[in-house]
Amino acid sequence: LSDVAQLAQVSPITASRALRGERGVASDLVQRVQRAAEQLGYVPDPAARALASSRSNVVAVLIPLLTNQVFVDLLEAVYRRLQPAGYQTLIGVTHYDSLEEEQLLASYMAQRPAGFLITGFEQTPGSRLLLERSNVPCVHLMEIGQASDVHCVGLSQIEAARAMTMHLLERQRKRVAFVAAQMDARVLQRAQGYRRCLQDAGLYDARLEFFSAQRSSVAMGAQMFESLMQQHPDVDAVFCCNDDLAQGCLLAASRMGLKVPKQVAVAGFNNLAGSDQMLPSLTTVNTRRFEVGELAANMLLRLMRGESVSNRHVDVGFELMLRGST
Amino acid sequence: LSDVAQLAQVSPITASRALRGERGVASDLVQRVQRAAEQLGYVPDPAARALASSRSNVVAVLIPLLTNQVFVDLLEAVYRRLQPAGYQTLIGVTHYDSLEEEQLLASYMAQRPAGFLITGFEQTPGSRLLLERSNVPCVHLMEIGQASDVHCVGLSQIEAARAMTMHLLERQRKRVAFVAAQMDARVLQRAQGYRRCLQDAGLYDARLEFFSAQRSSVAMGAQMFESLMQQHPDVDAVFCCNDDLAQGCLLAASRMGLKVPKQVAVAGFNNLAGSDQMLPSLTTVNTRRFEVGELAANMLLRLMRGESVSNRHVDVGFELMLRGST
DNA sequence: CTGAAAGCGCTTACAG
DNA sequence: CTGAAAGCGCTTACAG
Numbered sequence: 202l203s204d205v206a207q208l209a210q211v212s213p214i215t216a217s218r219a220l221r222g223e224r225g226v227a228s229d230l231v232q233r234v235q236r237a238a239e240q241l242g243y244v245p246d247p248a249a250r251a252l253a254s255s256r257s258n259v260v261a262v263l264i265p266l267l268t269n270q271v272f273v274d275l276l277e278a279v280y281r282r283l284q285p286a287g288y289q290t291l292i293g294v295t296h297y298d299s300l301e302e303e304q305l306l307a308s309y310m311a312q313r314p315a316g317f318l319i320t321g322f323e324q325t326p327g328s329r330l331l332l333e334r335s336n337v338p339c340v341h342l343m344e345i346g347q348a349s350d351v352h353c354v355g356l357s358q359i360e361a362a363r364a365m366t367m368h369l370l371e372r373q374r375k376r377v378a379f380v381a382a383q384m385d386a387r388v389l390q391r392a393q394g395y396r397r398c399l400q401d402a403g404l405y406d407a408r409l410e411f412f413s414a415q416r417s418s419v420a421m422g423a424q425m426f427e428s429l430m431q432q433h434p435d436v437d438a439v440f441c442c443n444d445d446l447a448q449g450c451l452l453a454a455s456r457m458g459l460k461v462p463k464q465v466a467v468a469g470f471n472n473l474a475g476s477d478q479m480l481p482s483l484t485t486v487n488t489r490r491f492e493v494g495e496l497a498a499n500m501l502l503r504l505m506r507g508e509s510v511s512n513r514h515v516d517v518g519f520e521l522m523l524r525g526s527t
Numbered sequence: 528l529s530d531v532a533q534l535a536q537v538s539p540i541t542a543s544r545a546l547r548g549e550r551g552v553a554s555d556l557v558q559r560v561q562r563a564a565e566q567l568g569y570v571p572d573p574a575a576r577a578l579a580s581s582r583s584n585v586v587a588v589l590i591p592l593l594t595n596q597v598f599v600d601l602l603e604a605v606y607r608r609l610q611p612a613g614y615q616t617l618i619g620v621t622h623y624d625s626l627e628e629e630q631l632l633a634s635y636m637a638q639r640p641a642g643f644l645i646t647g648f649e650q651t652p653g654s655r656l657l658l659e660r661s662n663v664p665c666v667h668l669m670e671i672g673q674a675s676d677v678h679c680v681g682l683s684q685i686e687a688a689r690a691m692t693m694h695l696l697e698r699q700r701k702r703v704a705f706v707a708a709q710m711d712a713r714v715l716q717r718a719q720g721y722r723r724c725l726q727d728a729g730l731y732d733a734r735l736e737f738f739s740a741q742r743s744s745v746a747m748g749a750q751m752f753e754s755l756m757q758q759h760p761d762v763d764a765v766f767c768c769n770d771d772l773a774q775g776c777l778l779a780a781s782r783m784g785l786k787v788p789k790q791v792a793v794a795g796f797n798n799l800a801g802s803d804q805m806l807p808s809l810t811t812v813n814t815r816r817f818e819v820g821e822l823a824a825n826m827l828l829r830l831m832r833g834e835s836v837s838n839r840h841v842d843v844g845f846e847l848m849l850r851g852s853t
Numbered sequence: 854c855t856g857a858a859a860g861c862g863c864t865t866a867c868a869g
Numbered sequence: 870c871t872g873a874a875a876g877c878g879c880t881t882a883c884a885g
Contacts, residue, residue: 248577249878419801575862
């Protein structure tokens with residue numbers, strides 16, 4: 202930096218200011234400094250910058266799992282927006298564990314990150330305290346509708362699930378099962394939407410809710426479908442909390458010789474890759490992860506610049522993808 | 528840190544050394560310092576540490592794409608190993624572009640990362656120079672068999688593809704097509720393995736190689752399968768460079784009323800999620816990404832500690848998963 | 854709008 | 870085995 206300043210014939214302080222685009226520097230000086238920096242191939246040291254300003258250019262992104270396409274899509278969208286803006290993306294995987302999340306949060310906080318992007322609202326009190334005290338901006342992903350002071354971009358998981366259940370009822374289905382694995386907060390919200398809709402229609406039967414604490418997968422969906430259809434052959438629709446489960450249902454139905462949607466309808470959630478290619482193609486809910494990631498990154502960018510955000514709760518909505526399986 | 532030193536009644540330098548586990552500190556002092564640090568809840572500042580030592584605790588992981596499960600598996604395995612060892616995982620996405628990779632490398636280098644993990648060997652001369660000059664340890668992922676001074680963990684993509692092609696020939700297939708998208712270096716190596724095997728058998732026909740520069744996907748596989756079977760109805764086996772393409776082939780075959788494997792065999796590569804659940808289940812090559820990620824992280828950990836690595840080229844091999852589709 | 858001073862919180866040589 | 874000095878490369882108040 203001092204070399205740059207020397208070449209531009211200004212003090213290092215001015216050079217620093219010019220390079221950071223701080224306002225209040227004569228424009229000719231800015232130009233001189235920038236040219237000098239380019240000539241010398243000057244690259245600022247992030248460590249020194251972080252130490253002096255107690256703020257880094259790192260954004261920590263906390264997601265539950267890397268092996269779930271939903272979160273990878275978020276990560277991808279966030280990275281795409283943050284990278285060109287000069288921020289680096291640090292990943293943190295919580296494994297759906299709030300305590301693990303708190304530890305990650307604490308360890309990242311030591312790094313004075315410029316911002317946090319956190320999936321969901323399942324923080325421990327300790328995590329909340331860490332976030333509040335630190336004053337590091339934070340945007341939550343995938344859900345909406347919490348306390349008014351938090352920032353979030355997402356959708357109502359309850360409403361999305363309710364809409365899909367409603368669609369199944371409109372297709373004249375009376376015995377609608379719910380299949381879920383990896384029971385995180387969002388899955389439980391979807392279960393709620395399903396339940397409320399069926400209760401309103403007077404068709405709710407608690408025996409038709411199937412939960413597994415194991416990880417969601419195609420194989421798990423196939424397995425759950427087989428056992429549920431054996432126990433309840435009268436089921437005429439299966440609503441899965443995730444597309445991989447629903448894909449498994451479709452494959453299992455085919456193996457069992459059950460006609461979809463004639464004998465049993467199958468619906469998924471999240472619109473994952475390949476769902477449109479299934480036989481029959483899978484009806485599902487598109488959750489616009491890329492939009493969530495991008496808008497959340499935009500919001501965080503504003504917050505990190507100290508700008509205000511007019512709308513702290515952004516609802517990206519959802520989209521029913523009505524296809525062959527219902 | 529100085530508070531800790533004061534409480535432990537030693538100098539800050541000694542405290543620093545004790546906390547970092549540097550050898551040459553009396554063990555009673557180490558204990559005193561550690562207790563003091565715990566008592567005060569001391570957390571070292573990574574920025575200050577990085578500035579003073581010109582080395583951070585950040586490992587940059589360069590992968591081509593986040594939307595490809597193969598690389599996410601690598602990332603997951605690497606993260607799982609690095610996190611508990613005190614290193615943070617920074618992601619960099621190259622989009623299969625060596626120039627973009629070089630820019631990322633340059634920008635990460637300014638951060639003085641503790642190490643690099645880079646997918647493949649497609650570096651530009653500029654990237655190579657950056658790596659050599661920096662002295663930052665680096666381990667390459669997924670491929671093997673380059674210059675002896677580089678470190679890598681992977682498998683021979685050529686041999687893996689050759690083995691699968693051989694399997695198809697053993698199943699009496701004579702007209703074996705190759706279907707590929709997203710033509711990166713590893714896909715081309717697989718093509719080579721396929722080609723050599725067929726040439727050796729005297730069955731090679733260049734018209735049966737189908738390439739698309741677009742992204743690999745289930746839909747793309749289905750589309751390519753349909754058009755290739757129309758053009759060449761005599762094809763009796765299709766070897767896809769990736770499982771998503773192969774899954775698409777299976778679905779397309781089913782739509783077209785073609786019996787798999789009776790009329791046409793289908794084989795994939797990478798053993799992705801859901802392949803075992805297809806109808807029929809997909810024969811494929813398991814590429815052990817988790818093992819690659821874990822072993823590479825271990826190797827990098829050794830290098831970052833300044834330890835020597837006895838075997839710089841680790842071949843994790845591959846595994847033919849012979850299932851219903853061939 | 855520009856600059857001189859001080860300091861961010863550590864660690865690396867250099868002594869002893 | 871321990872410590873006093875110096876400095877890593879920036880930026881934040883404070884003056885002018």
